[in-house]
Amino acid sequence: MTDTTRAFQYQEHGGPEVLQFLETALGSLAPSDIQLRHTAIGVNFLDIYHRCGKDPSLKLPSGIGVEGVGIVEAIGAEITTFAVGDRVAYVGGPPGAYAIKRNIPAARAVKVPDGIDDHTIAALIFKGMTAEYLIHRCFAVQSGEVAVVHAAAGGVGSIASQWLRALGAIVIGVVGSEAKMEKAIENGCHHVLLSDDPELASKVRALSGGAHVVYDSVGALTFEASLNSLRPRGTLVSFGASSGPPPKIDVGDLTQRGSLYLTRPSIAHYASDRLEYQQGVERLFKAIADGVIKTSKPTVMKLADAVRAHEQLEGRQTMGSIILVPDEAD
Numbered sequence: 001m002t003d004t005t006r007a008f009q010y011q012e013h014g015g016p017e018v019l020q021f022l023e024t025a026l027g028s029l030a031p032s033d034i035q036l037r038h039t040a041i042g043v044n045f046l047d048i049y050h051r052c053g054k055d056p057s058l059k060l061p062s063g064i065g066v067e068g069v070g071i072v073e074a075i076g077a078e079i080t081t082f083a084v085g086d087r088v089a090y091v092g093g094p095p096g097a098y099a100i101k102r103n104i105p106a107a108r109a110v111k112v113p114d115g116i117d118d119h120t121i122a123a124l125i126f127k128g129m130t131a132e133y134l135i136h137r138c139f140a141v142q143s144g145e146v147a148v149v150h151a152a153a154g155g156v157g158s159i160a161s162q163w164l165r166a167l168g169a170i171v172i173g174v175v176g177s178e179a180k181m182e183k184a185i186e187n188g189c190h191h192v193l194l195s196d197d198p199e200l201a202s203k204v205r206a207l208s209g210g211a212h213v214v215y216d217s218v219g220a221l222t223f224e225a226s227l228n229s230l231r232p233r234g235t236l237v238s239f240g241a242s243s244g245p246p247p248k249i250d251v252g253d254l255t256q257r258g259s260l261y262l263t264r265p266s267i268a269h270y271a272s273d274r275l276e277y278q279q280g281v282e283r284l285f286k287a288i289a290d291g292v293i294k295t296s297k298p299t300v301m302k303l304a305d306a307v308r309a310h311e312q313l314e315g316r317q318t319m320g321s322i323i324l325v326p327d328e329a330d
Helices: 045-052 118-138 155-167 178-186 200-208 224-227 251-256 274-289 303-314
Strands: 005-011 019-025 033-043 067-075 089-090 101-104 110-111 146-150 170-175 191-194 209-215 228-240 262-263 300-302 323-327
Touching: 019 191, 019 303, 033 118, 033 303, 045 303, 089 118, 118 155, 118 274, 118 323, 146 155, 155 170, 155 178, 170 178, 170 200, 178 191, 191 200, 200 224, 209 224, 224 228, 228 303, 300 303, 303 323
Parallel strands: 146 170, 146 209, 170 191, 209 228, 228 262, 300 323
Antiparallel strands: 005 019, 033 067, 033 101, 033 323, 067 089, 089 110
16 A cells, blocks of 8 residues: 555645645555545635635645545455445545545545546536535425526536426526626526626516525625525525625624525535435436436546646636546556
């Protein structure tokens, strides 16, 4: 078993340039862990939040990345559910996915079904699990309900829009540019609006009478419009802040706007229970296998190019997902 690997770490918080690709120790394999060699690694905005220091619970120096797919190369003494050679994926646990090899808690791993390739899994596992808990458990959308999806041409937005359409929801997508409107339509949105439209909220209400739920990953730029897009007793699910943190809000303001609900969920709290996590992953894999969720080919970059991947993602220069692939020579 290899005692070292190459992995990205950061010693201080900051921009993409703080990421360093270093030779690091794998450490001893705990009885409840498995060791895997990555075949593909997902990149998402949570990685940027971690790198920028928005999670004070993470201590420096830190690894980065919380999702990946690979082949099991070793198992801890207590492991009976996995074997060497198994193909597995994972979401969550300690950051450190930007690595050729790593040890992870077996409780975070799930076996990948045949028929779904590694690149698809890496592109969808975190974003797909996010979409799953948002639309099935955070606010369980029913047929005929109106859902607004911000960043509807992005990673989570693309998946959520398709899944919501399959559930029978009326889907109103919101995108950052006219160039992304066609992609949102392809993702199943019935209507598409621009995030910087000063009449965004009034247009949502004109189209729908007000949304039952708004899924907002943009934050500062769209937060006010998201609240104003809701019908009485509607729910705003604020699950990201790509444009900056949302403004503070007086709780009484939710009453004045129509007894609204506001939640700021985290996948950590929707995937902490092993059984619930497994059920969510199985729901996602079934949606992929059934063709409910389709995705364009992800942007594939070498693991060594993680800094450039962050620059592109943070600059909102991409549509869909970015994945990192270790060099076969590593």
